[in-house]
Structure formats: C-alpha cells, structure tokens
Amino acid sequence: MPESKLKSRIQLPWNSLGLVAVLIVLIIFFGTMSEYFFSAVTFRTLVNQIPALTVIAVGMTFVLLIAGIDLSVGSVMALCAAVMGILVIDHQAPIAVALIGALLMGLACGTANGFVSAKWRIPSFVVTLGMLEIARGGAYLVTNSETKYLGDSVGFIGSPIAGLGVSAALIAAILVVIIAQWVLSKTLFGRYMIAIGTNEEAVRLSGVNPLFWKVLVFALAGLLAGLGGIFQLSYLQSADPNSGIGLELAAIAAVVIGGTSLSGGRGSVVNSFLGVLIIAVMQAGLAQLGVSEPSKRIITGMVIIAAVLFDQFREPLGRFFQRK
Amino acid sequence: MLRIRYNRNLIFGLLLTAVLSACGSEKEAEDESSTPKSQPVRVALIMKSLANEYFINMMEGAKAHQLENAEKYELIVNGTKNESDLAQQVSLVEQMMAAQVDILVLAPVNSKGMLPVVKRAIDQGIVVVNIDNRFDQDLLQQMGMSVPFVGPADRAGAKLVGQEVAKYLKAGDEVAIIGGLPGAYNAQQRQAGFEDAMAESGLNIISIQSADWESAKSATVAAAMLSEKPNLKALLCSNDSMALGAVAAVRQAGRTGDVLVVGFDNLSAANDLVQSGELLATIDQHGDELAVYGIEYALQILHSGIIPENIITPVDLIVAK
Amino acid sequence: MLLRIKKLNKSFVVPVLKNLDFELHEGEVHALLGSNGAGKSTLCNIISGIHTADSGSFEYCGLPYTPNSLQAAEALGICMVMQELNLFPTLSVAENLYFRSMSDRFGIVQHQAIQRRAKKALQTVGLNYIDPAQPLSQLGVGQQQLVEIASVLQRPIRLLILDEPTSALTGPQIDLLFEQIIQLKKQGIGVIYISHRMDEISRIADRVSILRDGELVATKAVADISTDRMVQLMAGDESTSIDMKESIDQSHLPNNSILLKVENLTRRTKNQSGGDSGFENISFNLNAGEVLGIGGLIGSGRTELLRAIFGADQAHKGCIRLASDGFKTRRIMKSPADAISHGIGMLVEDRKSQGLLLSHSVSKNISFAILDSLNKKLGVVDQSAEQDLAESMSKKLSIQCDSMQQPISLLSGGNQQKALLARWLAIDFSILLLDEPSRGVDARAKNQIQALIRELAAMGKAILIVSSETQELLKVSDRIAVMSNGRLAGIFKTTELSEEKLLEASFCFYSSEDNQSKLANARI
Incomplete structure (x- = not known):
C-alpha cells in the first residue's frame, strides 16, 4: 500500500487535514458570496492581522496541554504593549530596549501565574483570572488610561514587507508555530507537557518534578503574550490599554477548534494555528458580507461548537474517510 | 456505519445552519442595494458596538437612507463587539479596504489608534469621513492628514444639560461626573462641557470618575460616590447607559429626587426615565441622522473632490414634557 | 437453565x-x-x-x-x-x-x-x-x-x-x-x-x-x-507453571551486604474520620540480592511505608541510611526524584491513577523516567535510542503489543504492568519497591512478573514487595516483614513462616483492650 506509506511519511494527522478542509470550505463559501473576498489583498490583509492571536494561541496550547488555562493573556498583552509604548514615547528608549522590556513584562506575569498556581496548587483558572485584572489595571496605570501613538517607529514589525506582502510579525509568528510544534513533538519538554496533562501524579512518581515544567509553561505563555503585545502594537502603531479584551476567549476558541483537549494531554500547535486561520477567515468573510454583529456572533459560536463536535467524532469519521 | 452517518449529518446540519443564516443576512443586504450594476458607489459604515442602541439607531437611519437612494450607492455596515476593541475595528477597516469600497464612514473606538489604518485607507484613495467620535486633532496634524468630521456638538450639548442641572441647584452645591472611556475624544469633550456649565454656575465638582460607557460599571461607581459624599446633589453622566446605571444606584440608596442625574444620547430607556422624572435631562444628538450626514457628506466629497469644513450637527435638550 | x-x-x-x-x-x-x-x-x-x-x-x-x-x-x-x-x-x-x-x-x-x-x-x-x-x-x-x-x-x-x-x-x-x-x-x-x-x-x-x-x-x-x-x-502450553519454591536459592546471598537501613521511620496522619493511618517506628535492613516481602492487612501501613521510603510522601520521623555513603547520612526522601537519584525505584499500587501515561505510547511510557538521559541536544529526545530501549525491554519482559508506538491504553492490564516495570528496569537502580505488582494481572503474566522479581534479586538488587496475596509473598520473598496496625509485628524467614502464622502476626497489634473498634475494622 504505497498510499498509506506516503501518508505516514507526511505525518499529517488526519484531523489537520480535516481543519484544512474546513478552511477551504469557508474560503470557497465566502468567495462565492462576496465578489471581493477572493483576492490577494483580502488574504494578505487577513494574514497580517493574525500574528498576535497566533503566538498567544501557541502559548495557550501549551497551557491547555498541561490541563491548565490562562485567562490573563489578553490583559498581559495589553500591559506589555503599554510598557513598550511608555518606554518609547515617555522615556525615549531605543526600540530594542522597549522590545526587551515588553517581553520581560510578559515573562514576569507568566512566571507569577505559573509559580502561584503550581506551588500552592491553586487552580490556574483562579490565578490567571486574578492576573487578568492585575495586568489590565497595570496597563491603565502605566498609560494613564490614554492610547499612546507610536507611529512608524514600530510599524516595521507589523507592516507588510515591500514585495512580499506579508509582515515580519507574521513570519515571526509562523516561526514560533514551527518551533513550538517541534518542541512539542521532539523534545523532553514536549513529552513532559503531555505527560503532566495526562497524569501529573504519575509524572511526579517517575522522579520528574512537575512544578518546574508547569511554571515554565505559564512563563512561556506570558512571554508569548508579550510577543503578541509587540505584534499588536506594531500593527495598530499605538499602545491601547483597552486592547485584547476578550482575546483569551478567542485564543481558547482557536486552540479548541484545533482539537486540543481542555482536560489536557492532547493537542497540536499546528492545529491551533489552523484554528486561528479559521477564525480569521470567518471574521474577514463575515465583515465583507456586512453580516450584522448578532448574526456574526451566532455563526462564530456555532462554528466553535461544530468544530469541537467534529473533533469528538474524529475517530469514527477518520475511519470512514480512510475506508473511502 | 449508521452511527457515523448520523454524526456526519449532524455536522453538516450545523454548517448548513451557519451558511443559511449568513445567506439571510446577505440577501437582506442585496435587496437593499438592487441597483443597476454600473459600478455603484460602495459605502462602508463602521461603527462601535452594535450592542448599543445609539449605534443601532445610527445603522437603521443609514439603511433607511440607502433604500431611498438605492441608485446612488451600496452600503456595508459593520460594528465592533464592544466599545473599546481597537484591533477589531482596525481589522474591519482593512477588510473594507480589501473589499474596495469607495467611501468609509467611521465612528472610531479610539481617537488616536485608528489613525494609522485610516491613513492607509486614504492613501488607497478611499474617501474617509469621521463621525461621532472625533480623531485626535494634534495627531492628525502631526501625520499630515485632514479628515472631515461630522459630529454632534458634544461639548455644547454637555454644557446644555449641565446648565439644566444648575437651574435646580445653588452655587457651591456638590456634583460629580461619571465619564466615558478615558482617551475617547467625545468623552473628553462631554466632560469639558459639563465642567464649562459647572464653572459658569459656581457648582463644585468633587469627583470625576470613568465608567467606560458601561451601565453596570457606572452603577458601582455611582453607589460608591453616593455613600462617600452625603452632600452630593447631582451626577452628570457622559452617556445614557451610564446614566441608567447611576439612576439605579440612586434608587438603591433611596435618594431619588434628592440627587439629580443627567445623561447624553437620548436612548429610549433614558427618555422613559426623563418622562418619569428619575432622570432630569438628556441630550438628543440625532444619532440616526449622524451616519446619514456622514454618508451624504462623503458622497458630496467623492463627486466634487472638494473637502469642506467639518459639520457640527445640532443637539437638542430633552426634559420632561 | x-x-x-x-x-x-x-x-x-x-x-x-x-x-x-x-x-x-x-x-x-x-x-x-x-x-x-x-x-x-x-x-x-x-x-x-x-x-x-x-x-x-x-x-x-x-x-x-x-x-x-x-x-x-x-x-x-x-x-x-x-x-x-x-x-x-x-x-x-x-x-x-x-x-x-x-x-x-x-x-x-x-x-x-x-x-x-x-x-x-x-x-x-x-x-x-x-x-x-x-x-x-x-x-x-x-x-x-x-x-x-x-x-x-x-x-x-x-x-x-x-x-x-x-x-x-x-x-x-x-x-x-x-x-x-x-x-x-x-x-x-x-x-x-x-x-x-x-x-x-x-x-x-x-x-x-x-x-x-x-x-x-x-x-x-x-x-x-x-x-x-x-x-x-x-x-495453552504445558510448561508455564513455574514452581517458584524450587527456584529460590538463598545460598547466593552475600553476607552483610546491606543496601538500605530503615530506622524508626514514622509517618502518622489523621484521616478525616479521626482515625490514625500511616505507620510508626519501622526499622529493618534490606540486603542486596534479597526479596523482602511486607505482609499485613490492607490499611496496616504497608503502602504508606513504601511511599515514604520513596519520598512520594515525606516521613515525619526516623530516617533511612544508604550503603552508598557507608550509612553515614540520616536521610528522609523529599521527593521521588530524590529517591531515584539515590537508586531507589518504585512500582506504585494503582497503575491507572499513579503510573500510566495513558495518552503516551508503550515506548514513551517505558522511557519516561530516564528521558533526560536520552537527551541528544537542546532537549531533543533521541527517538531511535528510545525505540531500542523499548524494544529490548519488551523482549526481556515479553510485553505483548502490536508495536512500541501503540497507545498503552490499548494493552491488557498485565502488559501495562510489565511496561511500568520496564520503566524502572531502564533506570540503574539498586533498590526496587513493588506495591502489589501482580494486582489485576492474569495468571501467566503474574508468573512472569514473579520470576522476574527473583531474577532481579539474583542480580544483586534489593527488592521490597507489598502484596495482599499471601501465596505470592510466600512464593517470592526471602524474608517477610509483617505489619500490623502501623507497626512492625516481626520479620520472619519465609521458610519458617506458614500462612497461619503470618495471619496471626498481622492481627497482633489490633487486639489490645482499648482498640476494640480497630479490631473490628481490621477483621473486616
């Protein structure tokens, strides 16, 4: 059976293919409904909007893998962007310093999340809910609740590169996806994450200290939220303390559409990225159709549930399609 | 096998439902724009939260206008999830750019943050008209752009409603302001209008706090003010949603009639409260006409190529009949 | 009918x-x-x-x-x-x-x-x-x-x-x-x-x-x-039943080759109903090449003792000493990682909730405790070395599965247990603690596991085994320590112990006058 051999070499699990199929169906659907949707401009616009959500969804995938949850990513992203904005505008810091400042801020928030929840065994839901408020408050505090306009000084990250059409942020985000998937499937860290999500006690009794790895996962999620903040900042060219409200839910939705289990132990970074794309295509398509906000939300909600249902039955469906 | 087929049907069913509801909306839009397809002008109206009645009115007004002028232009309406989602509004503008609209009428969520994307839209040749919430003028200048603004006289309106409050109070009485989202131009304007009126009549502003345009937050803020400041005589709210929250807090504290509340926007619920006396006054800024003004204005610019002055639309004070 | x-x-x-x-x-x-x-x-x-x-x-x-x-x-x-x-x-x-x-x-x-x-x-x-x-x-x-x-x-x-x-x-x-x-x-x-x-x-x-x-x-x-x-x-074949009694040959035991000394080890916790659980003042020595069985009723503190030696729970008092430093240091194991670094491994009682990683494949389960030594560079797992390890282990323990990549959740209980044993055998341990190693395992796998225990002892490892099956204890152990109500009732040579005597010892600390309720508790 050369065909099956080929399949195993590509190593694309069939549910990735399923997500790609969903994506294609959506694109065809919107393409036929709107005469302007099916164009290079639309897709370029669309993909340049997603770097922030992509890297945050990567962090969220890791957190969900260890059976945690991080509700603070949206706020942490806003705080990191705010810190960067302040450093550039009010302190005239060089961009490199401001970038590092934003990343460190994210890392600090994430580490705090991880340490408090892992060390004292407090559900991460509660700890990150607290961090959601703290970081949002911090964002208002450092910006004085004002939007800081940075202009072109940071725009180079989020603006399309001439001749290429895509932004540096997008390229960086895709690199993050690739590296994260590699970490997940090839390294010790990835193995430990899945194991912790499956059976933390078994991990401890095998002589591996779950505390360190759990803190690391949350720290990474924070760091990636900081990176998302940088992408968002350069995309908007301004630091808005109100940015990223509800972003945690968008990230969780993307990750769940990608088939990552909320109870831990199963997930894929590439699939989360496909989930981000599905959400982005839907938003872009619905906006171009001028669908009303209530219908938009109803449709988005149904697609999330449909995707999870789809995932629930992916094994019987997989058998069905393979038999074909 | 039976089981599998059932599952497939279920999923297809769900997808179909999604498709159908999208089609429904699409058809609606097409019906409204059944024009001869000789490249009609395409107008995008992008507003803030379509969960707010004020913007719903604005949208209804614009749609009605488009029906009357179906031969002139097509209309695509979009709004954000909430009143502060900058990223979503930016992406909506970008989608409209990709959809190659000719005119963009925009009620920005953020008076600074929307400017970079607006600049790109203008560069692409789209006529942009700013409605409702005005762009930050300094930044606009700094970026070397000029975007015509069609909006209500926020400051004058706020002053008007402030003066109505002053009629019932004497100099030196304590009042407080519940403001909109910090950083929003109209929030600043309305606050300034309140302050103008208070200064004029010698009233004492003892507290200014923000409730982000939201009713529930306003109720919390107002409740705290009421218990902390027993001599408070009036709460000046920068929109009606927040005024509704403040009225609820006053009612809870049992000080209805003792503490005056005013709002801005003339939402139907606020209007009811004005008629019943729980809300002293509000301002009708004719939101339903605002988008229409913006669209007509933009069409005018598109056809004539001349960028005229800003238009300040009239506002009316609403008090009990 | x-x-x-x-x-x-x-x-x-x-x-x-x-x-x-x-x-x-x-x-x-x-x-x-x-x-x-x-x-x-x-x-x-x-x-x-x-x-x-x-x-x-x-x-x-x-x-x-x-x-x-x-x-x-x-x-x-x-x-x-x-x-x-x-x-x-x-x-x-x-x-x-x-x-x-x-x-x-x-x-x-x-x-x-x-x-x-x-x-x-x-x-x-x-x-x-x-x-x-x-x-x-x-x-x-x-x-x-x-x-x-x-x-x-x-x-x-x-x-x-x-x-x-x-x-x-x-x-x-x-x-x-x-x-x-x-x-x-x-x-x-x-x-x-x-x-x-x-x-x-x-x-x-x-x-x-x-x-x-x-x-x-x-x-x-x-x-x-x-x-x-x-x-x-x-x-299905006539030769699987091994008479273990015959295979126990104690003559190979080196004299005075103590690997582990347990001294007055104590861990007492109150359970919610107010009763005591745990164990107190347990002392014994464990020799290289020896299988020491721990008998007693369920709830007599056997599992708790093993967990404390392994550091899964920390002991409150007493200590253990190891041969590696000439018994100089008084130790209390702080975590399983601590114990493993001192050459102690433990097969836990409830494999589903404490041992297996059900989402992982057989090979990943086997390699899990030594993953960091399979690290090539940058934390990348050397998957071919992992595969080799898993295959040699599965051959050694005759783990029956379609492939090493099969999810472990699809294996039978006996094969899951063997895979967990393999996880510990992959480690260079000197002391192995086994808690109910043959629970929920079919008769054939049980025989294989028991044979393996003897084999490990013959290689000079020290093994501590808890089992609720008296037959099993008598079959594989050189000596049996009997626990009763959290205390040590005595250590017996298996050759001198009968089932009756073991049972008698198991009950000895439940029968004091002021402990009538516990007697009832233990009897049932």
Missing part, C-alpha cells in the same frame, strides 16, 4: 469472541478463567448489555434475550460489579448505595431514609461499623469495593456478574463476600465469577469455563479439574 448463549461472535477490529457457547444454571456459580485479553470481560459486557454481539443466539429464563443496554439488562435482573470502581468518592456511602433512588419525586435527597436503608445494606457485606453518612473517599479500596457489591445486592437480581471482586479485599472480607454468594445461590441466583485467584475458584465455583483467545477451551465441574490443569489450559 438461566442463561444459554450459542455461537456468540464479537469483534472489535479483530475477532474477540469466536463461536462461543456458554450456559449458566440457576443457583450456580460459574467461574470464567482466562488470561487478560481472552475475552472474559467482553463476554460479561455483552451479557450485561454494554456491548452488543455481532451474532449468536441468547436465551434468558427460557425466553429469547437481546441485550442492548445496561439499563435494559438491569431491568431483567442482570447486574455486573465491575473491576474498576464505579463510585463517587465525594458523596456519602449511603448516597453511593442509592445513587439512582436517593430522592423523592421532587428531587430532594432523602438523607434519613437512605441512611437507614444503607445501614442494613452495609451489614450484608459486613461493613456494619461504617457510618453511612461519611464520604466514600474515607473508606479503603477494599471497603469501597464492598460498598459497590452491597449496592448491587440491593437490586432485584437474577444473574450477577462479579469481575475480580476480591482484588482489593482481605481474607476476612473475602469470607464475608463468599457467604453472601452462597446466600444468593440458595435463592436460585446465577453468578458469573471472574477471578485470577485459583484458590477462590476452587472454593466458591461449581463449574469453570476456560477461555483462550476468544474461544472456549473447556467447561468443567470444578471438582473434576486441578488448578494446575486450569493454568495449563489457560496458557
């Missing part, structure tokens, strides 16, 4: 049951015997309506019977007590017993009424000292199993399926269960009894059906077949 099944076929991907015939009389205890994967559980699941058969004819009480759901089967009086507990730990004992009938028609829980009924129900399984209002989680595993049995006995039953009911029970608890089964027999109820314990089958069953690879090998009256013959039929 209560139940008659003819030409039953069932396959999940591969055939699991092939043309199976089965009969059960009224008032009969019919034992099912077979190694894991032979099809016993599938057969029971079909009878009780969980799975549906592909083909075959069913007759129940003389009428055609097509079981299509658990509920439908229960309505006809067919009940199954499963191997895995199906209970709610945070609910009270009474609520667990009457889970489906605890409320009135308005949905309000009738606490008083169900507790009164629960009291009686608990008496039937000898748990009369248990307060029905206490949360189930405060009970031991054995007691919980009895609660589950009690809950089934409350229903109107005509056919009862017991899937390894005794795996967590102590001797006296088993006696009580068997009394109940005899009562059921008198009422004409048919019982299908699955167990790996041959002695129980000879004791309680009337007939035995032996399954191998989904086929019925033989159905015989228990009186007509010896246990050795049963094992032979189950295994």
